[in-house]
Amino acid sequence: MMAQSAEVLGTSQVGSFGNNVQCPVCSLEISAGQINSHLDSCLQGKAVGGVPGKKRRLSSNEESGKEVAQQPGKQFGPAGPTFPLFNKSKSFTGPSECATQSLCTSPSSRKQGVSVSSAEALHCQEDDDYRLPQHNLTPDAKKPNNLSEKLNGKPLADKMRPTDLNDYMGQKKVLGENTLLRNLLQSNDIPSIILWGPPGCGKTTLAHIIAKNTHKSSCRFVTLSATSASTSDVREVIKQAQNEQRLFKRKTILFVDEIHRFNKTQQDTFLPHVECGTITLIGATTENPSFQVNTALLSRCRVIVLEKLSVEAMEAILMRAVGSLGIKVLKVGEQPVHSSSDVSETPIYVEEKALTTLAHLCDGDARTGLNGLQLSVQASLAAEKDPIEHGIIIKEEHIKEGLQRSHILYDRAGEEHYNCISALHKSMRGSDQNASLYWLGRMLEGGENPLYVARRLVRFASEDVGLADPQALTQAVSTYQACHFIGMPECEVILAQCVMYLACAPKSISVYSAYNKVKECLKNHKGPLPSVPLHLRNAPTKLMKGLGYGKGYKYNPLFSEPVEQDYMPEEMKGVTFV
Ligand SMILES: Nc1ncnc2c1ncn2[C@@H]1O[C@H](COP(=O)(O)OP(=O)(O)OP(=O)(O)O)[C@@H](O)[C@H]1O
Numbered sequence: 091m092m093a094q095s096a097e098v099l100g101t102s103q104v105g106s107f108g109n110n111v112q113c114p115v116c117s118l119e120i121s122a123g124q125i126n127s128h129l130d131s132c133l134q135g136k137a138v139g140g141v142p143g144k145k146r147r148l149s150s151n152e153e154s155g156k157e158v159a160q161q162p163g164k165q166f167g168p169a170g171p172t173f174p175l176f177n178k179s180k181s182f183t184g185p186s187e188c189a190t191q192s193l194c195t196s197p198s199s200r201k202q203g204v205s206v207s208s209a210e211a212l213h214c215q216e217d218d219d220y221r222l223p224q225h226n227l228t229p230d231a232k233k234p235n236n237l238s239e240k241l242n243g244k245p246l247a248d249k250m251r252p253t254d255l256n257d258y259m260g261q262k263k264v265l266g267e268n269t270l271l272r273n274l275l276q277s278n279d280i281p282s283i284i285l286w287g288p289p290g291c292g293k294t295t296l297a298h299i300i301a302k303n304t305h306k307s308s309c310r311f312v313t314l315s316a317t318s319a320s321t322s323d324v325r326e327v328i329k330q331a332q333n334e335q336r337l338f339k340r341k342t343i344l345f346v347d348e349i350h351r352f353n354k355t356q357q358d359t360f361l362p363h364v365e366c367g368t369i370t371l372i373g374a375t376t377e378n379p380s381f382q383v384n385t386a387l388l389s390r391c392r393v394i395v396l397e398k399l400s401v402e403a404m405e406a407i408l409m410r411a412v413g414s415l416g417i418k419v420l421k422v423g424e425q426p427v428h429s430s431s432d433v434s435e436t437p438i439y440v441e442e443k444a445l446t447t448l449a450h451l452c453d454g455d456a457r458t459g460l461n462g463l464q465l466s467v468q469a470s471l472a473a474e475k476d477p478i479e480h481g482i483i484i485k486e487e488h489i490k491e492g493l494q495r496s497h498i499l500y501d502r503a504g505e506e507h508y509n510c511i512s513a514l515h516k517s518m519r520g521s522d523q524n525a526s527l528y529w530l531g532r533m534l535e536g537g538e539n540p541l542y543v544a545r546r547l548v549r550f551a552s553e554d555v556g557l558a559d560p561q562a563l564t565q566a567v568s569t570y571q572a573c574h575f576i577g578m579p580e581c582e583v584i585l586a587q588c589v590m591y592l593a594c595a596p597k598s599i600s601v602y603s604a605y606n607k608v609k610e611c612l613k614n615h616k617g618p619l620p621s622v623p624l625h626l627r628n629a630p631t632k633l634m635k636g637l638g639y640g641k642g643y644k645y646n647p648l649f650s651e652p653v654e655q656d657y658m659p660e661e662m663k664g665v666t667f668v
């Protein structure tokens with residue numbers, strides 16, 4: 091068992107009720123005057139002074155019967171159950187964190203869609219045991235025999251989440267030698283920061299590492315996900331942070347994932363507390379914070395821009411994962427050598443080339459890369475019922491298959507994005523509903539921005555359907571608006587409806603090609619452009635009238651016969667585009 095300092099346990103439960111204060115260690119209510127002496131003894135394991143008969147007060151979550159994160163085993167003594175204060179959309183309980191944070195979540199306490207992360211008390215002891223947690227899946231860790239067992243449970247990306255900077259790859263611009271963040275980390279003084287970067291580039295991971303590196307004594311690390319936390323959750327965190335500060339002079343580092351999802355009022359709630367230092371805020375966002383984060387809050391935080399992971403960084407991450415799984419890497423042309431020592435296990439290899447391909451395909455997103463690796467390994471294990479004598483070799487094809495199966499062989503920014511939208515456009519033009527829907531699906535399931543697709547449909551409605559069915563444009567614009575209101579995944583059917591409408595619609599490019607001819611004509615015109623014929627000019631002033639503006643113009647409604655009149659400049663007479 092990890093040497094847990096009792097002090098960090100149950101800090102999430104610090105609260106004061108009347109004149110009593112809840113002991114953060116044993117959860118008993120202690121009168122305020124006795125709390126200090128109680129704590130001393132409680133920390134040594136001999137609690138005294140609890141108010142008899144009074145039980146630990148339930149958190150609002152418990153009272154409302156919501157799930158309660160149960161400590162796996164009872165190794166942490168009387169603190170008993172811990173409280174999930176916040177539901178998070180993403181779980182941060184990688185194995186390494188279990189080792190460092192006293193409050194783990196057992197799988198059984200997790201329900202679909204809601205994973206619980208208690209207000210995690212992070213203990214930052216001087217000892218090294220969180221560096222190499224026993225159940226951490228690092229190459230040095232003890233490995234279970236069976237590879238498929240190792241792949242069970244949490245996604246590989248979670249298992250591989252680095253716990254210290256040495257394993258944190260890439261991001262040299264912000265973390266290299268002599269960078270601001272590195273210096274701050276070394277000086278143990280972390281300001282409030284906003285980490286801005288694309289998905290899977292390591293924002294969450296960095297927040298954890300920062301928290302671990304700061305305040306060697308001890309600090310609390312609390313996480314909130316802006317997607318599910320309410321303003322009252324925020325207030326609760328602040329209240330507890332104040333208690334911590336007051337009772338233990340302990341800092342709270344609050345990590346808010348997807349901070350851009352908080353509305354301005356919620357962001358405002360933090361502000362004074364960030365300012366006075368009760369809370370050190372680490373926010374993570376994939377969106378440009380200058381638009382999405384409250385300016386007042388933004389001005390109190392340093393914005394750290396993380397980048398998509400480079401192919402080299404991705405390769406290093408994959409290598410580390412492969413090593414921890416006990417998979418051997420085969421260089422080009424190298425043959426597997428079956429050593430007699432590991433007869434009990436079928437040796438598993440991966441071609442180096444396959445890893446390189448994966449590193450390229452995952453578009454700088456380490457989560458995608460690691461999960462893709464996991465799927466390919468699992469797929470090749472399943473396929474190889476009767477493993478060949480020399481073991482199983484994971485090849486490039488397996489990696490591609492693995493990615494495809496998980497719908498992630500789709501490069502949102504790169505070529506695949508353009509290839510698919512082009513295929514969709516051409517399928518609709520060819521009135522092939524099936525193919526149109528297929529390409530739409532490829533994009534949406536691959537994580538394409540629905541508005542990007544909707545914008546293309548608007549263009550298509552005019553360029554390809556045009557006057558053959560002018561209603562198509564209305565349909566497409568409505569689709570765009572509906573996608574905007576609703577977002578994914580609900581808007582997928584709306585897009586599908588419009589795609590089918592457009593595929594079935596009659597097509598006409600008369601407008602499109604006519605307008606292109608106009609542009610062409612203007613581009614090729616030599617010399618000064620012809621002036622606007624006088625009779626077509628408006629004459630709002632006397633002077634203009636005097637100059638002959640509007641003279642001789644025939645106002646069509648006044649004529650019962652069709653009007654003979656030139657609308658083109660003299661030089662352009664007879665030129666047509668339609
Ligand atoms: N720089 C890195 N070095 C090593 N591993 C990384 C790095 N970045 C990400 N990972 C791996 O990818 C997984 C996902 O990363 P993380 O949760 O930190 O991404 P994120 O930027 O917070 O993404 P999101 O915006 O989707 O929440 C981690 O569990 C870790 O295994």
Ligand SMILES: [Zn+2]
Nearest residue numbers: 113115116132
């Ligand atoms: Zn106690």
